[in-house]
Amino acid sequence: MEKRVTFKGWLLPLILLTPQIIVSAVFFFYPAGQAVWQSLFIPDPFGLRSQFVGLGNFEYLLGDPYYRASFVTTAIFSILVTVVSMGMALWLALLADRLIKGSGVYRTLLIWPYAVAPAVAGVLWLFMFNTRVGVVSWYLGLLGYDWNHVLNGSEAMGLVVVASSWGRISYNFLFFLAGLQAIPRSVIEAAAIDGAHFWTRFRTIVFPLLSPTTFFLLVVNVVYAFFETFGVIHTITGGGPQQSTTILVYKVFSDGFVGQDLGSSAAQSVILLFVVGILTVVQFKFIERRVHY
Amino acid sequence: MAQRSGMVEKRGASHWLIHAGMILGVVIIAFPIWLAFVASTVTQSDIISPPMPLWPGEHFFENYSKALVSGINAPVGRMLLNSTIMALGIALGKIFISILSAFAIVYFRFPGRRLFFWLIFLTLMLPVEVRIVPTYQVAANFGLLNSYSGLIFPLLASATATFLFRQFFMTVPDELAEAARVDGARPMRFFWDILLPMSRTNMAALFVILFIYGWNQYLWPLLITTDPEMNTIVMGIKQMFPSGDDFADWPVIMATSILAMLPPVIVVVGMQKLFIRGLVDSEK
Known part of the structure; x- marks a missing residue:
């Protein structure tokens, strides 16, 4: 898509572009290039010289059990975060959509966790499940369950998943609710007249019509779980125990x-760069119908 | 939203079931924050002998003033200031550089336009978390450690806002630019008098999203600020935990957490319409 009417001149647009170009060059292109360059070297322990190793770092990484484990951890983590946050959000959105009034009030009550930083969310959940003072872990202890995410890898994973999903529910809820409200009432009512119950209507009409929203949220949430959950993991587990919550980032x-x-580290950055690239392509393939660049 | 009275919406008993379900959801979502608030109003001894109370105590002012004035490593008041400067710098800086470059790309034909377009497009792809080590080295070489510039500038290098403005400019009727040209207006006149006023809502929506983005940054301030006086509040909370086996000062830490979430929450709830618009726009 292009504008038909444009202004003349080449100096002015270049001047207008300069701030963005400088910032991008210094803090984006140069560092990204450095990451690629450094991934081909191994620096000596004193950081004085480095030795060219070609793709050696990559070969080493792909053979490194810790790195492969981190891939698996990331996959499990992002699938769980996506499922938990989207599931909760869809449930709430379906309920809100069936309300005649008041869904605006609930929307207000549900959106604000979005504003809570992942790192702060991490501290809140850490507090609830703290092994010595946590309220939830204390009551779990009363029920005979000995919660200890400091030692137990799957409990640690569960905790970072819940803490990461929590603030994300708001975001998914907003998009699901908008998606649901865009479905024509008449279609759903026609099905209701034909005797289709809620669950049948959901399966045959609502969910298929909601699939663009669902697919979009799927991609966005995976990207979130991959890259934006660092704060949660750093505050709660620091990647442990035994690297059981060390995701790629x-x-x-x-x-x-x-x-x-x-x-x-640089080689890992380059590998992640490919992962981001693939996710971006998927995202754009999906939205190219709506957006024309 | 328009009132509905269709046959699919429920009344009577199941109507209340729906409300009950919603309230349950709201309670689950709000519980962690309620607990944090309660913890910020009681004493340390209330917390370290579990279970802690579930209703606020009487030490609200004591805990919050202790946090704000002295904190643990640095006064939280200072960290709030740092966060404010960082979030405002990022939001305003991004809006400034991206509205200019979007204007250049949409309203001019010049050599290299496509190249610049794709270069900017590329920056959409790589979050700072991925290129973290080399970006840190660049910032260190420029002497940007422990400075506001170091907190702000590296995070401006992303093109989301540029694309948003580009999308919006594309929907601006060509007749406006045509009329401006016929009247002999210079491009910058057109930009100031027509385009900028028209973009006000978009800028406000974008501001809300970017302010939250900047305020909630964690990894970058963690690396770039080693001086506690330069910590932002979101990253400073973690620094308040003792490294050894000592009990953390939970009332102060929780008061700090509440203070850390307050500004973005106020922005989101207070400017809900703009926020939702910004959210939907930036993901389109």
Whole structure:
């Protein structure tokens, strides 16, 4: 899509573009290029010299059981976050959609966790499940369940999943509710007249008509789980116990800044870059009908 | 939303079931924050002998003033200031650079236009978390550690806002630019007098989204600020936990958490319409 009417000149547009170009060049293209470059080297322990190893870092990573485990952890984590946050949101949106009035009030009551930073959400959930003072873990103890996410990998995973999904419910709820309200009432009422019950209507009419929203949210939530949950994991588990909650983005951080293994961290960045690329292509393939670049 | 009275909406008993379901959802969603608020109004000894009370105590002012004035590593008042500067800088900075570049890309034909377009498009793809080490090195080389510029500038390098403005400019009727050109108006006149006023709502919606984005940043401030006086509040909370086996000062930490979520929550709830519009726009 292009504008028919445009202004003349080439100097002015270049001047207008300059701020964005400078910021992108310095803080995006150069660092991204550095990541690719550094991924081909192994620096010596003193950081004075580095040795060219070609694709050695990548070969090492793909053979590294810890890295492969991190891939699996990331997959499990993002599937769980997506399912939990979308499931809860869909349930609430379906309820709100059936209300004659008051859905606006519930919307207000439900959207604000979106504004809570993942890192703060992490602290809140950590507090509830803290092994010594947590309210929830204390009551679980009363029921005979000994909660300890510091030692138990699956409990740690459960906790970071719930903490990451929590604020996300608001976001998904908004989009699901908008999607539901866009479905023509007449279609649903026609089915109701034909005697279709709620569950049948949902399965045969509502859910298929909601599928563009669902697919969009699927992609967006996977991207969220991959890249925006760092704060949750850093505040609650720090990737542990035994790396059971070390997702890929967390590993880039811990290998690069804690482990000082710059070559490996850079190679991981490059691998993630491909993952982002694939997700972006999927996203754009889906939305190209709505958006024309 | 328009009132509905269709036959699918329920009345009577099942009507109340729906409300009950919604209220249950709201309670589940709100519980962590309620608990944090309660914890911020009681004493440390109330918390370390579980179970903690579920109703607010009387130490609200004590805990909040302790957090704001002295904090644990740095006064939380100071961290709030840092967060405000960072969030405003990111929101205003992004709006500024992206409205200019969107104007250039939509309303001009110049050599290299497509190239710039795709270069900007590429920056959509790579979150700062992914290129974190080299970006940190760049910031360190520029001497940006522990500075507001270091907190703000590296996070401006993303093109979401540019694309939003581009989308919007595309919907602006060509007749307006045509008329401006016939009247002999210079491009910047057109930009100031026509395009900018028309973009006000979009800018406001974008501001809401970007303010929250900036306020909630975690990893970047964690790396770039080593001086507690430069910590932002969202990353500063984690720094308040003791490293050893000591009990964390939960009332102060929870008061800080409440303070950390308050500004973005106020923005979202207070500007709900703009927020939803911004959210929907930025994901289109």
